[in-house]
Amino acid sequence: xxxxxxxxxxxxxxxxxxxxAVRAGVAGGxxxxxAVAGASGSANAAEPVTQxxxxxxxxxxxxxxxxxxxxxTQQAAANYQxxxxxxxxxxNAAKQAKSDLADxxxxxxEAKKKAQEAARKEAAARASRNAERTTLSTKASTGxSTGxSTxxxxxxxxxxxxxxxxxxxxxxxxxSGATGPSAYDCSGLVxxxxxQVGISxxxxxxxxxxxxxxxxxxxxxxxxxxYWGSAGSAYHVAVYVGDGMFVGAQxxxxxxxxxxxSYDPPTGAVRVL
Numbered sequence: 001x002x003x004x005x006x007x008x009x010x011x012x013x014x015x016x017x018x019x020x021a022v023r024a025g026v027a028g029g030x031x032x033x034x035a036v037a038g039a040s041g042s043a044n045a046a047e048p049v050t051q052x053x054x055x056x057x058x059x060x061x062x063x064x065x066x067x068x069x070x071x072x073t074q075q076a077a078a079n080y081q082x083x084x085x086x087x088x089x090x091x092n093a094a095k096q097a098k099s100d101l102a103d104x105x106x107x108x109x110e111a112k113k114k115a116q117e118a119a120r121k122e123a124a125a126r127a128s129r130n131a132e133r134t135t136l137s138t139k140a141s142t143g144x145s146t147g148x149s150t151x152x153x154x155x156x157x158x159x160x161x162x163x164x165x166x167x168x169x170x171x172x173x174x175x176s177g178a179t180g181p182s183a184y185d186c187s188g189l190v191x192x193x194x195x196q197v198g199i200s201x202x203x204x205x206x207x208x209x210x211x212x213x214x215x216x217x218x219x220x221x222x223x224x225x226x227y228w229g230s231a232g233s234a235y236h237v238a239v240y241v242g243d244g245m246f247v248g249a250q251x252x253x254x255x256x257x258x259x260x261x262s263y264d265p266p267t268g269a270v271r272v273l
Contacts, residue, residue, distance in 0.1 A: 155242060158197040158273050159223030165193045166239045166247040172256045174249045184249040184256060190225060190237050199272055209234035212272035223273045226266040240269065 179188035187205040209227035222242035227234035238248025249256045
């Protein structure tokens with residue numbers, strides 16, 4: 001035994017193969033971990049690429065919003081145009097209404113003027129008729145002749161025949177539409193009387209009042225046709241028989257009778273003989 005055998009050696013003991021293998025495994029694991037971490041870091045570094053890929057999606061949304069905004073603007077413009085057209089139509093309608101109102105006022109003024117003129121003429125004609133009636137009434141009440149012939153006895157020819165006929169009908173009934181021989185209405189009596197002397201008269205009083213020559217009530221002759229109302233629209237007729245008297249079919253209550261002109265003053269007369 002060596003005299004140094006009991007002294008320990010300061011040399012490090014050799015590592016065994018197993019220890020080296022373990023350490024190599026650990027180192028490999030570390031390297032693997034680093035590799036994974038590096039890969040993860042690389043993956044994280046690639047994120048901007050992913051964000052860049054999302055840009056087209058954002059751009060499409062923006063384009064859609066722009067299109068919607070354009071549609072809204074176009075719709076607003078269309079609405080403004082429609083409103084402008086409506087406003088113009090309303091203005092045109094108001095202008096036309098104003099023009100129509102002015103025309104209506106002018107026409108109303110013209111119609112009023114014409115009505116006033118017609119009323120004035122009618123009043124003048126009425127005054128003239130009233131004056132003639134007053135004259136006739138005065139002459140009838142005093143027995144003064146109202147024509148060139150003063151009595152039926154002086155009537156000759158056709159006038160005498162007409163007067164003779166109407167006087168022969170006195171007392172007969174008044175029946176609307178009747179022309180004899182037992183009853184008459186006013187124009188039926190006149191028509192039948194003049195038929196005796198070969199004169200054909202219209203059937204109704206309106207037409208009989210214009211059948212001959214208009215004569216003044218102050219210049220009546222026996223045989224003249226008297227009428228009440230306006231010429232062409234008379235509502236009653238009779239025959240003047242002289243001496244301020246007339247014969248006519250008056251109404252259902254009085255029938256055919258002879259009366260003075262003052263009984264019911266006529267408004268006009270026509271001469272057919």
